[in-house]
Amino acid sequence: DTGVSQNPRHKITxxxxxxxxxxxxxxxxxRLYWYRQTLGQGPEFLTYFQNEAQLEKSRLLSDRFSAERPxxxxxxxxxxxxxxxxSAMYLCASSSLPRETQYFGPGTRLxxx
Amino acid sequence: xxxxxxxxxxxxxxxxxxxTLDCTYDTSDPSYGLFWYKQPSSGEMIFLIYQGxxxxxxxxxxxxxxxxxxxxxxxxxxxxxxxxxxSAMYFCAMRExxxxxxxxxxxxxxxxxxxx
Numbered sequence: 001d002t003g004v005s006q007n008p009r010h011k012i013t014x015x016x017x018x019x020x021x022x023x024x025x026x027x028x029x030x031r032l033y034w035y036r037q038t039l040g041q042g043p044e045f046l047t048y049f050q051n052e053a054q055l056e057k058s059r060l061l062s063d064r065f066s067a068e069r070p071x072x073x074x075x076x077x078x079x080x081x082x083x084x085x086x087s088a089m090y091l092c093a094s095s096s097l098p099r100e101t102q103y104f105g106p107g108t109r110l111x112x113x
Numbered sequence: 114x115x116x117x118x119x120x121x122x123x124x125x126x127x128x129x130x131x132x133t134l135d136c137t138y139d140t141s142d143p144s145y146g147l148f149w150y151k152q153p154s155s156g157e158m159i160f161l162i163y164q165g166x167x168x169x170x171x172x173x174x175x176x177x178x179x180x181x182x183x184x185x186x187x188x189x190x191x192x193x194x195x196x197x198x199x200s201a202m203y204f205c206a207m208r209e210x211x212x213x214x215x216x217x218x219x220x221x222x223x224x225x226x227x228x229x
Binding site: 033040041042043044045048056089091093100101102103104105106107109 | 117146148150155156157158159160163204206208216217218219220221222
């Protein structure tokens with residue numbers, strides 16, 4: 001399977017703990033995106049990378065959130081000092097030229113207790 | 114103003130019938146792209162169909178077609194011959210600007226239920 005993969009698929013943590021999610025994009029895609037989706041809403045953009053460069057960050061991405069894509073391949077999204085409001089589905093997507101259609105992974109469901 | 118508006122929170126359709134899911138968008142940029150995604154209960158967003166603002170013809174992909182009315186800023190998804198597996202959330206999304214700018218905005222979705 002050469003689609004976008006995300007790990008873990010589910011994460012339960014206690015408030016105040018740090019969590020890290022991983023995304024492996026489609027291999028030939030140079031752009032990678034993170035979104036957050038809460039119940040009853042569409043995905044909200046968090047950040048995106050072109051190769052290893054982080055080109056845009058949403059205001060939704062507070063100082064507790066950090067994303068990296070160190071070698072332009074996989075990416076990690078870390079949330080420090082989690083809060084109950086961070087409970088959501090975190091989606092990763094990747095794309096490439098020419099159309100730049102974003103293909104999504106299965107997501108990581110985070111529950112903060 | 115909402116960039117993407119989906120006014121149907123839920124829709125029902127009889128199996129084998131066609132259904133139209135509404136989407137209107139708001140942008141002042143002449144160059145944009147419109148997407149539809151399907152999200153089953155498992156959570157994965159599945160790409161269905163794309164329409165570019167300069168495309169002359171409405172996009173079609175198998176049983177999916179996009180009724181693109183540029184002057185009205187609408188991009189409705191038409192699913193023909195509905196199947197039980199079509200039951201899911203459907204999201205309309207827009208990318209503004211040239212293809213070098215990648216931020217995509219999603220609507221709140223429409224829940225489609227196909228009735229046997």
